[in-house]
Amino acid sequence: MDQQTNDLIKNELDSNEVCLFMKGTPDAPQCGFSMAVSNILKILEVNFKGVNVLENQNLREGIKAYSDWPTIPQLYVKN
Template sequence: MAEIDDRITDIVSKDDVVLFMKGTPLFPQCGFSSRAVAILEHCGVAYGSVDVLQDMEIRQGIKAFSEWPTIPQLYVKGEFVGGSDIMMEMFEAGELQQLMNEKNVAKAEG
């Protein structure tokens, strides 16, 4: 299990914002992942994504790593933020955008 935790730690430290999701940003494979992508697009931040459907070790390991049972999962500057419901609540309250600004997250290009 330590090996998968090391892989996940490496993944979440590579980008300011990382979304573990089902599918890809262009082709989300569930409604919750689609909503999470839309929220990040509205925030205008650059982010990396991991398709958990392509790696069963990551799919199971991320749940233990964050102690959160569902996917998608959002990480900002290596810290777990939450799933799509928490993302939506934070976005609607302006808290997600504020967090991105406070953490000096890179903006999306273009």
């Protein structure tokens, strides 16, 4: 993963209490799993940041390397 992508991921995680790396956006998810997680967070009234990995191929691959997990969505919660 390049440094710019690593910095982008760390910035999103540092700036948000709850961050969902997903396919699409919370208002327009592009896969069923992303939709499911987003909808659960909305039902629970959790304030979260949705990050659309489909807009950036480096981010899409980078978040997988960052977490050492091969699939998306990925949900991060501080503390």
